[in-house]
Amino acid sequence: MxxxxxxxxxxxxxxxxxxxxxxxxxxxxxxxxxxxxxxxxxxxxxxxxxxxxxxxxxxxxxxxxxxxxxxxxxxxxxxLPEILAALGADDPRLAAAQMLADAAERVGAVKGADWQGADSNGEISDGGATTKVKHAARLRMIEALANGWPIDRRHGPQRAAVRVALAVKRKGSQRQPILAFAALSALCVDGLDLGEILRRSGWSAQAFNRNPLRDALLVILDDVAEGLGLGRMVQKKVVDGI
Structure with missing residues (x-):
């Protein structure tokens, strides 16, 4: 039985x-x-x-x-999210977005890796160390370019105040400021659309929020692309006397 x-x-x-x-x-x-x-x-x-x-x-x-x-x-x-899918194949902003996604995926694929280039003990691990350091360094560079931080030739990116893609203007609001590099990572690495990025920080996904966020992210991507030597799609505005 x-x-x-x-x-x-x-x-x-x-x-x-x-x-x-x-x-x-x-x-x-x-x-x-x-x-x-x-x-x-x-x-x-x-x-x-x-x-x-x-x-x-x-x-x-x-x-x-x-x-x-x-x-x-x-x-x-x-x-790709709609904002990236709309870019031309040779658009430097799309190339920058793909470089960010690729570096994040490669760091994540190395056992024990984090994007700071260290293992869980704060030391470079033996397994995949070269790959880890290479792509972690690229992530740190992209973070610096997205935030507008100074880049020292000898010591690399110098951390400073973080850049805000979408600031909260109304006091007492449940909204959280949307930071430039966090939003860029959500877009390029996680593949989130603008509405999802907004909702994660307590914003409504209506057009009057989506449009400013879209414009800000495209400018940030342009800054990253230019800093990586990929070129710039939209020229920076020049102010008289500056």
């Missing part, structure tokens, strides 16, 4: 394991857009960032645009 019950339980367990595996495989395939259009894809994985299939275009010097994606194909790229 017990042998029969155990055999049934074993079959049920194996069946559920197969079902769960198929669910994970199907979700991984969808996440990396396998089977949708022609072109290379990352291996199916839930750990990889989800992708979207797009037709990329690049801006020409004359102001027009030309196709980057081959006719009949689509390019698989990381699924």
């Amino acid at each position: 017990n042998a029969g019950i155990n055999a049934d339980q074993g079959r049920a367990t194996r069946y559920l394991a197969r079902v769960n595996l198929e669910i994970v495989k199907a979700a991984s395939t969808r996440r990396q857009a396998h089977g949708r259009g022609a072109g290379a894809r990352l291996p199916a994985s839930l750990a990889g960032a989800p992708v979207q299939l797009v037709n990329l275009k690049a801006r020409r010097p004359d102001g027009g645009s030309e196709a980057v994606t081959l006719l009949g194909y689509q390019t698989a790229r990381r699924r």
Whole structure:
């Protein structure tokens, strides 16, 4: 009797394991857009960032645009929030956003790593130390550029007051100020849209809040891109006498 019950339980367990595996495989395939259009894809994985299939275009010097994606194909790229998806393929702000996301993912993929470049004991660990230091340094540089901190040639970024992307103007409000680097990370690394970033800090996601946040983030991305040597999309305003 017990042998029969155990055999049934074993079959049920194996069946559920197969079902769960198929669910994970199907979700991984969808996440990396396998089977949708022609072109290379990352291996199916839930750990990889989800992708979207797009037709990329690049801006020409004359102001027009030309196709980057081959006719009949689509390019698989990381699924982007709307504000980033609207940028051109050759926009330095998009390149800066992708560099931030890539560095954060690579630091997170190294066991024991944090973006400050140290392990849990405050020391550089042996495993993946070179990768960790390289990408943690890039994160610190991006943080400094987003905040407008001075960069010392010998000692690197010098921490100072943090930049605020969206300040609270009304006293007694439940809103929290939205800090530049935190908002940039939420956008580029976590893939949050403007509404989600606003709600996390107690703001409503209405257009009169979304628009100023969008404008601020695009300026911050421009500052980061310029500091990384990628170029600048929108020229800074020049004030007479300064």
